[in-house]
Amino acid sequence: MGYSPQAQYIIDYLIDTLIAKTCIIENEYVDKDYLIDYSGFFARSFERIERFTKRIHFFSNSFSQEDFEQSISLFQNNIQDTKFEHDLINDLKKSYLGYVVIKPVEYSMGQPLIGRTILKPPSKSVNDSFDTRECIIRKSNANLYGIQLNVDALPFQVQDSAVAACATVSLWMANSKINELFGTQEFSPIEITSRATEFIESGRNFPSTGLTVKQMVNFFKGIGLDYDTVNIDHLAKILNDNNYSENKKALIEEYLKEVVPDAVKAISRAGIPIVASISLIRKDHDLIEDHEHHAVVICGFRQNENGQVTKLYVHDDQIGPYCRVKDASPTGKFLKWNNEWVTREGYSEVTLDKLLIPIYPKIRITFDIIYSYCRQLRSLNPGLNFDLYLTTVQDYKKMLLRLPFKDKVSKLKESMPRFIWVISVYKGESLVREWLIDATSHHMRIFNEIDYT
């Protein structure tokens, strides 16, 4: 895997979090994403660059190469022996942790680039704690010498600066889940950069110098989606603008306190990855020396037993998959981040500027609209807790089926819109009611109430 910082991060993640014991290397693997990037860029370079990649599969079981090869050989001779199949194949399948593709393209430090990486997310339960982790996953499989291996995870890869920078790769990571949710097409990094830059822009398209926010939202629109924005940066500027009233500023200050964890919880529940625009700031004696914009994908969060978000998980192509982000903001939660950019790369500050939320156009009630109502409920009823999330009728009914509530059969029989905003009402830690709002409507239409009392 080489010695790039991302490779080192992935190795640490495999050893410390996933407790990987064994790996199998496929030395000649045809990776579709890389092949498309290759044909669009590298095939016309003078330098000889390989078409094949290397793929490394990881397992939590220990076994030797000899045992593995012997098992495959025996399996071919005993194909009818179901018990043997159970022992050999199921053990492999159960202990599968995912794979990492290594591209034959070198990183600037002479290290190979990490391609499509699909590794299990950190487990839902947290040792010695009531905390839980929620990560966005998609169903993926790999075929290793005829053995079907499954892993549920959000794909990750590192930017190949010839065809993509961080923004393209963030779109690629987000789109790998969005296409499962909303039926959009899959694209390789070079295709994403091409689509996002198809209008006349300043600067070259390739080698990629990095997309702008406009190009990113162009991409969403171009694949038939729309987007919602939470522009934290803009709101923070208003707080320092003397042209705005104190009332307005107080309203914004209150909004910024919880909007990030609330948005992440609300949107992640629907499985939608949020693209986060962050600023990496290096200071020298309080003066800004360097300010760069970076795009990452929020792919999960950790919450305590009261449902408060204590950590975010992000796919950051410059660091690695499922990077932990701690809150470093004294004002609003997660407006400033503490992660490897500060602890490893020596940046003074990481600020969250914007959340870009790719949305299916039929979801007409935006996060901001429904969130305003939810916040009003919170301020009017301090004795109750209100949580907000977006879901689909299939997922919601699947969840309802497992819970006890009033008029269960008739509620389950009722037809519901495809997309639903749910306001969950808690008394202490107990869920007591849920109010369902039609997300496909142009106005706030409450169409149902679930009574858990």
Next chain:
Amino acid sequence: MRKVGVPRDVNAAELKRDLDAVFGDFKRLCNDPNVRKDVDKFARVSGYLSAEDLETQFTC
């Protein structure tokens, strides 16, 4: 893990009455055109992307 149902130390009838009242208020909020006007106004601010925002380039 969060629980489902009436908490042990809470009177179920009182809780039901309170929740029905809150639900009534919520429905009124949703149907109030003035509330919606304010909500839309704030959403236009929080979701606003200026020309400068749109030109922000991700160079990392």
